[in-house]
Amino acid sequence: MILPKSNRLTPEQVAEITSIAAEFGCKIQPIVGAVRTIYAIVGDERDELMINRIEGLAYIDRIDRIQSPFKLMDKRSDLASHRIEVGGVTLGRELFVIAGACTIDPKNPNLFYETAQAVKEAGAHMIRGGVWKPRTNPYTFQGDTKSLDILMEAARRTGLPVDTEVMEESQIKLALDAGVTSLQVGARNALNYSLLRQIGKAVADRDVVVLLKRSIHNGAVNEFISAAEYIAAFGNPNILLCPRGTTPTLDGYRNHPDESITPLLKEKTWAPVVVDPSHSVGKAAYVPACALAAVAYGADGLCIESHVSPNHGIGDDPKQAVTPAVLAELIAQAKELWRLRRREPAAAGAK
Numbered sequence: 001m002i003l004p005k006s007n008r009l010t011p012e013q014v015a016e017i018t019s020i021a022a023e024f025g026c027k028i029q030p031i032v033g034a035v036r037t038i039y040a041i042v043g044d045e046r047d048e049l050m051i052n053r054i055e056g057l058a059y060i061d062r063i064d065r066i067q068s069p070f071k072l073m074d075k076r077s078d079l080a081s082h083r084i085e086v087g088g089v090t091l092g093r094e095l096f097v098i099a100g101a102c103t104i105d106p107k108n109p110n111l112f113y114e115t116a117q118a119v120k121e122a123g124a125h126m127i128r129g130g131v132w133k134p135r136t137n138p139y140t141f142q143g144d145t146k147s148l149d150i151l152m153e154a155a156r157r158t159g160l161p162v163d164t165e166v167m168e169e170s171q172i173k174l175a176l177d178a179g180v181t182s183l184q185v186g187a188r189n190a191l192n193y194s195l196l197r198q199i200g201k202a203v204a205d206r207d208v209v210v211l212l213k214r215s216i217h218n219g220a221v222n223e224f225i226s227a228a229e230y231i232a233a234f235g236n237p238n239i240l241l242c243p244r245g246t247t248p249t250l251d252g253y254r255n256h257p258d259e260s261i262t263p264l265l266k267e268k269t270w271a272p273v274v275v276d277p278s279h280s281v282g283k284a285a286y287v288p289a290c291a292l293a294a295v296a297y298g299a300d301g302l303c304i305e306s307h308v309s310p311n312h313g314i315g316d317d318p319k320q321a322v323t324p325a326v327l328a329e330l331i332a333q334a335k336e337l338w339r340l341r342r343r344e345p346a347a348a349g350a351k
Contacts, residue, residue, distance in 0.1 A: 001040055001071065001078055002028070002054060003061045008037035017054050024050040029235055031072065031079060038078050040071065042233060069222060070229040072237060073269045080270040084238050086181065086209055087125040087161045091240070091272035095338040096301030097331055098163055098182075098211075098274065099124035103133055103315030104147035114308045116154035118324035123331040126182065127154055128163045128303060132171055133315060134188050145174065152178050163211055163303075168195070172202045182209040187216035187244055187279075190227055200234035209238045211274065211303070214258065218246040221261060225269050241271050242303060243294075245280035254282020254320070259294035266298060274301035278320045284310065287322050288330045295337045302334065 002017065008030075009017070017039065018028045026043030045051070045065060055063050068074040084091045099119040104112050116127045129151045132143035148164075155162045161181030166172045167189060175183060183203065189195050190213055199210060210231050214224050228239045243262065245255025257280045262273045275297075277290035291302050307313040307321040322330065 001038055001064045001066065003038055003064065003078060004036075005059055005061045007035065008032075009039065009059065013057075013059055014039070016057070017060075020050060020053050026050065029233060031232070031235055031237055033079070033082050033237075040233070070225045070269070072232040073225050073228050073239075073271055075266075075268055075270050077270070079232075079237050082237055082270065084209065084240070084272060089125050091274075091300050095295065095331075095335050096126075096272070096274060097124045097334075098126040098128050098301065098303040099306045099327055100128040100163075101130070101307050101313055101315075102278075102305050102317045102321060103130040103143065103313070104150050105314050106144040106146045106150065108312075109150045109153070111308065111312060112150055113154055113157060115306065115324070116158050116160070118308050119306050119327060120158045120160055122306070122324045122328035123335075124160070124304075124306075124327070126161045126163055127151075127158065128184075128305070129154065130315060131164045131175070132167055133165070134167055134186055148174060148178050148180075151180070155179070155181075163209075166199070169198050172199060176202060176206065176208065180208075182211050182240075184211040185213060187213045190215040190219060191217075191223070193227075193230055196227060196230035197234070200231040200236065203231070203238075204235040206236070207238075208236065209240060210236070211240045211242050213242045213244045213276065214246065214261075216245075216247055216255070218248075218256075221264050221268065225265070225271070228269075228271060239271055240274045240301070241265055241269070242274050242276050243280070244276035244303075245282075253280070253286070255280055257281060257290055257293075259290060259297050259299065262294065262297040262299050272300040273298070274303050275299045276303040278303070278305040278316070278322075282316075282320050284320050284322050284326075287320065288326065288333070291330055291334060292337055295334045296341065298341070304330070 163182035165184040275294035305321040310321040
């Protein structure tokens, strides 16, 4: 990883280091931060001659070499100071909450509009809404592109950023062109490296976040972080890691709750951790406890399914979406636990 003496290199300087790297079969990938830009060497960076030639340039401060399978996402990388801001919240400085319906019903858009407004009033910072849905049963509702217009209308009405899952290249383009703030990679695609590359390329020059869920098939911690590396390698490090339960399932829960891996992730990577308790336990009554456990383990945020009328929802909403009233209480408790864990002073007026 190349660190220049200035905040960023000039085009001529980038061309020079790119030319040197190319002689050794490597490429240079700029990683643009809020304050400075660093330059990753993509390829085998072990050649001492290449390192010496680049490091000897007058405008280069130093080159850091990280012996890790995920050089950009590694906690020791120079991206460790990178901060991700979404909807006015800087991840890590305030508990970040994503909430909304599992699936947008294109036949009943008002339910989603009402849900979006309700989760905003409950304290959520981003709205989630499923436009396209990966379904185990091929005969169940798979989503509808028309729902993208509903999602973006909800964003306009509430002023909140929005998150939705994408599963193929055409959906990536549609979502980005519509103005979606966060692309979600679901558990079934978390190890779909071709899709991760496509997303990485698509968001490289955009102010977009990627919410990467953990693989449903018990993805190891290193495997999870390496999946994020596929996206970051194209230049956009705005990635949120989302544990959401794995297989094999635990009797009574939808999946095997995995919020406890949060400290393990934080030992290895700087990336924020946003836990999804809804898919983890799969039952609305269990979601608050799982969410609070995630915060206790050190999560930076929560991704919670919520619906104004869960029984009238589609997809997973009838069984695992909490009502906005429950969400509001949960967010208040989670913020208090966040404060206690970080040993921050009580908010004004708090008992």
